[in-house]
């Protein structure tokens with residue numbers, strides 16, 4: 001049968017990725033990697049659950065040691081995915097979700113061409129801007145950096161990503177996310193071993 005998938009979920013800050021995933025985890029079985037970052041921890045976050053919070057020095061050591069599948073600098077901080085996170089999840093036979101920005105998505109696709117790249121965006125740009133401004137967890141300068149990043153993300157996603165989920169209602173978006181995973185598992189290209197096996201046995 002088909003093996004575990006590598007699924008990338010991207011979308012600008014304020015696109016609702018976290019809510020989508022939280023709803024998905026209520027019924028879905030794919031597991032999310034815990035990324036490494038150098039950005040400051042937010043009050044509601046826990047080290048090791050939301051991110052592994054590294055100093056720049058420690059992050060750069062991890063890069064030098066080849067521990068990262070992908071990494072990038074986003075809004076002034078490093079973010080990256082440890083190989084060990086992919087191994088941890090695939091070893092248990094689960095599909096892996098990477099909630100990362102688009103440069104990371106592009107790098108994952110280069111490494112795993114069969115990875116599924118999903119982009120999410122609110123129904124219109126005004127919603128994104130107001131969500132970002134009203135979030136209250138970042139200062140004005142950071143909000144500006146994130147809006148500039150959003151423009152680049154949309155541009156990159158058009159070229160590289162496989163699917164778009166318009167994130168209007170979180171439950172509906174989570175269902176679409178699960179449907180994409182389900183369809184991908186059913187793709188003929190994912191099931192060649194099964195087909196070869198049954199072909200042998202019908203003769």
Ligand code: 5GP
Nearest residue numbers: 035036071072074079080081099100101104
């Ligand atoms: P935040 O600071 O809001 O948690 O995340 C900022 C951006 O970094 C988001 O788009 C998030 O998906 C992305 N991000 C989080 N972890 C990683 C990672 O491991 N690699 C890459 N490339 N981006 C990441």
